[in-house]
Amino acid sequence: MNGGGFGKDLYAFFDLRVLQGVRMGLPGYANQIRTIDELLAKDRQREKDGFPRKIRVGRMIKPGRGGKDKVVVVPTASEEKLIHDPDFSDQEEEQAGGGAGDGEPGEVIGEEPVRQSDRGSGAGPGQGEGDQHELESSAYDLGRILTEQFELPNLKDKGKKRSLTRYTYDLTDRHRGFGQVLDKKATLRKIIETNIHLGNLPDVNAIDPADFLISPKDMVYRILSREMDYDAQAMVFFVRDYSGSMAGKTTELVVAQHVLIYSWLLYQYANQVETRFILHDTTAKEVPDFYTYYNSKVAGGTQVAAAYKMVNDIVEKESLAKDYNIYVFHGTDGDDWDTEGREAIxxxxxMLRHANRVGITIAQHSPGGNTEVERYIRKSGLLEQSPELIRLDVVDDDADESRLIEGIRNMIS
Amino acid sequence: MELIDQHTKKIMEGCKERAWDAGLRFETETLEYVVTNRDLLELSPKVMIPTLYDYWVHDVEVLKGKGKYELYPGNPYETVINTRPAISFYNDNNPDWLNVMIFYHVLAHIDFFQNNLYFRHTRDYDFTGEALSDKRVIAKLRSEHGRWVDYVIEFSRGIDNLVGFFRELDRLFPVPTVQQPPRLDYYFDVFLQSIKKVRSSAYIKEIERYNQCLSDDSELGEAHFFAEVDRRHPEFKALYAKHKEQKRRPPVDLMQFLLDNSPFLNREENKWMQTVVEIVRKTSLFFQPQIRTKIMNEGWASYWHEVLFFKDDRINGHEVDFARVNAGVTAMPRVGLNPYALGMRMFYFIEESAEKGRWTWDYQRLGDTGDRKRFDRRDGHGRDYIFAVRENMGDFTFINQFVNQDFINRHKLFVAGRRLNEAKMVWEYYVKSRKAADYRRMLLDNLYHPPAITLTTDSTEQHGTLQLIHRFEGKPLLKDFIANTLMGIEFLWGGAVSLETHEVVPRPVRSDRPPRSGTAVAAKTEPEPPRWQKVIYTMRDRELKREIVQTLD
Structure with a gap:
């Protein structure tokens, strides 16, 4: 995380935890959400007063394996000061912390997987060591915040394939008095509630159920009910260059932006979004979840065309174009061995024939660097021909979150 | 928050007596509170000071990670705070024996607060009391000026790591410097040598002439001497006056400078802002010594809780429990730094070495390992020695002075390195160096170290632009934070602000395409050392401009 001393640094130790094992509690989930709203209101006022915004909706932790749409939303504000860059190191090799014990100089004393699977380890602030400080929230909430607070546009046309509804039947509704299955837990709760009202429960530490009165209305049943079942309406392809040149900041940017887009679409489509993740270097492969998508890394070269072809193949093979709004978001550093775009274009x-929107993000390594991908896409004239279908966003690799959100606005408006 | 019960308080009082007997010195009154998780939630953003002023950022999950400890020179969850009386916080379900250990730890911290000279400026008042009145002032200002109070707090906090902590200490420990009449010093030390650059023969002649004048007339000799000087160098008087003027103006930190000189803050309608800036500055100064003595403070406390716990007759039967908890606190990690473990071992080591008289030239000059091992002058006074260390040192001097090869060897310490093994996709940790110099360097690099930023006052007055200069130490500033910080300074200054700093010249774009000609992949070349360029940022009307001035080779 920082140049000196990996993991925990000196100042991360403090008495309450070390001596007394105190773990910090979490503020209530609901509280936190309310705070986000208040804080964002404050932030808009800031802008009116002529200062840049300060609150970020948490640079989010990438979803872990399993919990697919989990994103950690932490409203954060950094207090900016003039400090030395903690990531700076003038040595290529990472200077490390201290150590104690046996071992000859040069001897390897331990290994650690580069990406740990159990921690939703992600990039950027909000990570820190305080896992317990983080608030888990679903990507859906983040999408809501993005839409409402950062004024990302609502989708105007959600497509014609909207109401592919069918029904299923499920024992989900509760009913008092009669029904198919007795819900014991709910019934007990009800009985206790009734008896509290009746004053039959003077001492909570010594409950005598024999004295309880049970009203017929206390019986709670599950009852068969008709449920609407929506089909996913949007299919989002996230495509990412994971070649060697993408290491570090560019990957962070691209993935952070993809998380934001993903969240926003989830909200827009009321959770009915399906996602596919595709990685490419010189060849493309599909990966099952966001976790792998974020964490994979190779040292290979770059061929953008392979990834585009894969998207097209999937769409065609599964005839997705018929049933879905298709979005393709591609993140790259703009490097392509196919310098002219002969295959990519x-x-x-x-792709533009079936996609609702293709958004390409180029996180370039140096400002003003006219990258290959940017060059051939601009040359192809596609941006002018079909501006409603394809958008290009070029960011420097030191862009911040608000710049990313700005980029999303460009790509989806 | 509730006070601990009488039973526990009695244990605490017992600990105090034993700590006193062992030589620790602290005020007798202390306050102990039981805290719940809910209390901690409220306390942690206020760095455990219950009465700290309210500020909305306190309510946010403040950004963790990047430069966290550089930004917040106070620990959010300290058990004991440096107030009068000292206040400490406890879980309500600690067993008695554990409380004994914690109490000793806490008492050693209090001893450290009240005796270490870095904390000198915090001794004359109770911070909680002062913070409470500050909090009320800020609340009152907020009712008058609304959100603008928060902007001022924000912008002041943006520069509160640049407070002149050492200057503040300097003020408290004035060093008598001037023995000679300053005019004489100036004439011989500066004027003749730096300005006139006279030859040594001429210089000696002047000294002789001065001595002659004095022996001729001890009362008026000096006056005669300077009468001649004025005749020979008519410019001397003016130059000396100017020099005196420069000397007189003490260097100030940025916050103090803004308070004194900002035209904006000194406007009648903005006077209230000064109060806010003052409060933020004072709060920062209060926390400064804490972070600058982290290793020492925790080491000192761990040393004493261990020493005193074993002597305590009240804890019979809990030695094993203690050993477990204590090992968890003070074991040296295989990789990583633990200030408790490191500091405690250093105090033991320093004490033992002093006991044997090893902090002497006699020992230091020994080259033979065997001789060194056997060396023992039986000086005694080890305890006194560490008491002096705890009084006079801070983390930097502590490490710089006492981390030596003996210490490294004794505890088998090393600098650990980490490198990527791409084939296995794992980080490999390895022993990088067992040299004391490297280990010391690594420790020092890990210490809190805000950038040194000076301001040039002369040109400031002329151009109206506040010029800040970041002293180059081979480290760049964190770029993301520059814009907003400068904007804050611009606000407080009421005019343009510039910052001169050094940045690394960006390396050419990395490319991973295969080499066009030939098949051999270029051997992994040695990484070049970074090249630096001088950059000036200027913030004017909330617009940031960046200008590269010069590239260093």
Whole structure:
């Protein structure tokens, strides 16, 4: 995380935890959400007063394996000061912390997987060591915040394939008095409630159920009911260059932006979004979840066309175009061995035939660097021909979150 | 928050007596509170000071991670705070024996607060009391000026790591410096040598002439001497006056400078802002010694809780429980730094070495390992020695002075390195160095170290632009934070602000395409050392401009 001393640094130790094992409690989930709203209101006022916004909706932790749409939303504000860059190191090799024990100089004393699977380890602030400080929230909430507070546009046309509804029947509704299955837990709760009202429960530490009165109305049943079942309406392809040149900041940016887009779409489509994740270097592969998507890394070269082709193949093979709004978001550092885009452009054109929107983010390594991908896409004229279908966003690799959100606005408006 | 019960308080009082007997010195009154998780939630953003002023950022999950400890020179969950009386916080379900251990730890901290000279400026008042009145002032200002109070707090906090902590200490320990009449010093030390650059023969001649004048007439000799000087160098008087003027103006920290000189803050309608800036500055100064003595403070407390616990007759039967908890606190991690463990071992080591008289030239000059091992002058006074260390040192001097090869060897310490093994996709941790110098360097690099930023006052007055200069120490500033910080300073200054700093020249874009000609992949080349360039940021009307001035080779 920082140049000197990995893991915990000197100042991360404090008496209450070390001596007394005190773990910090969490503020209530609901509280936190309310705070976000208040804080964001404050932030808008800031802007009116002529100062840049300060609150960020948490640079989010990437979803872990399993919990697919879990994103950690932490409203954060950094207090900016002039400090030395903690990530700076003038040595290529990481200077490390201290150690104690046996071992000859040069000897390897331990290994640690680069990406740990159980921690939703992610990039950027909000990570820290205080896992317990973080508030888990679903991507849906983040999408709501993005839409409402950062004024990302609502989707105007949600597509014609909207109401592919069918019904299922399920024992989900509760009913008092009669029904198919007795809900014991709910019934007990009800009985106790009734008896509290009746004054039959003078001492909570010595409850005598024999004295309880049970009203017929106290029986709670599950009852069969008709449920609406929606089909997913949007299919989002997240495509990412994971070649060697993408290491570090560019990957962080691209993935952070993809999390934001993902959340926003989840909200827009009321959770009915399906996602596919595709990684490419010179060849493309599909990966099952966001976790792998974020964490994979190779040292290979770059061929954008392979990824585009894969998207097109999937769409065609599964005839997705018929039933879904298709979104493709591609993040890259703009490097492509296919310098002229000879293969990429035709694939892109095919893609534009079925996609609702293709958004390409180029996180370039140096400002003003006219990257290959940018060059051939601009040259192809696609941006002018079909501005409603394809958007290009070029960011420097030191962009901050508000710049990313701005980029999303460009790509989806 | 509730006070601890009478039974526990009695244990505490017992600990105090034993600590006193062992030589620790602290005020007798202390306050102990039981805290719940809910209390901690409220306390932690206020760095455990219950009466600290309210500020909305306290309510946010403040950004963790990046530069956290550089930004907040106070620990959010300290058990004991440096107030009068000292206040400490406890879980309500600690067993008695554990409380004994914690109480000793706490008492050693209090001893440290009240005796270490870095804390000198915090001794004359009770911070909680002062913070409470500050909190009320801020609440009152907020009712008058609304959110603008928060902007001022924000912008002041933006520069509160640049407070002149050492200058503040300097003020408390004035060093008598001037023995000679200053005019004489100036004439011989500066004027003749730096300005006139006279030859040594001429210089000696002047000294002779001065001595001659004095022996001729001890009363008026000096006056005669300078009468001649004035005749020979008519410019001397003016130069000396100017020099005196420069000397007189003490260097000030940025916050103090703004308070004194900002035209904006000194406007009648903005006077209230000064109060806010003052409060933020004072609060920062209060926390400064804490972070600058972390290793020492925790080491000192761990040393004493261990020493005193074993002597305590009240804890019979809990030695094993203690050993477990204590090991968890003070074991040296295989990789990583633990200030408790490191500091405690250093105090033991320093004490033992002093006991044997090893902090002497006699020992230091010994080259033979065997001789060194056997060396024991039986000086005694080890305890006195560490008491002096705890009084006079801070983390930097402590490490710089006492981390030596003996210490490294004794505890088998090393600098650990980490490198990526791409084939296995694992981080490999390895022993990088067992040299004391490297270990010391690594420790020092890990210490809290805000950038040194000076301001040039002369040109400031002329141009109206406040010029800040970041002293180059081979470390760049965190770029993301520059814009907003400068904007805050611009607000408080009421005019343009510039910052001169050094940044690394960006390396050419990395490319991972295969080499066009030939098949051999270029051997992994040695990484070049970074090249630096001088950069000036200027913030004017809330617009930031960046300008590269010069590239260093």
């Amino acid at each position: 035709p694939q892109l054109k095919t």
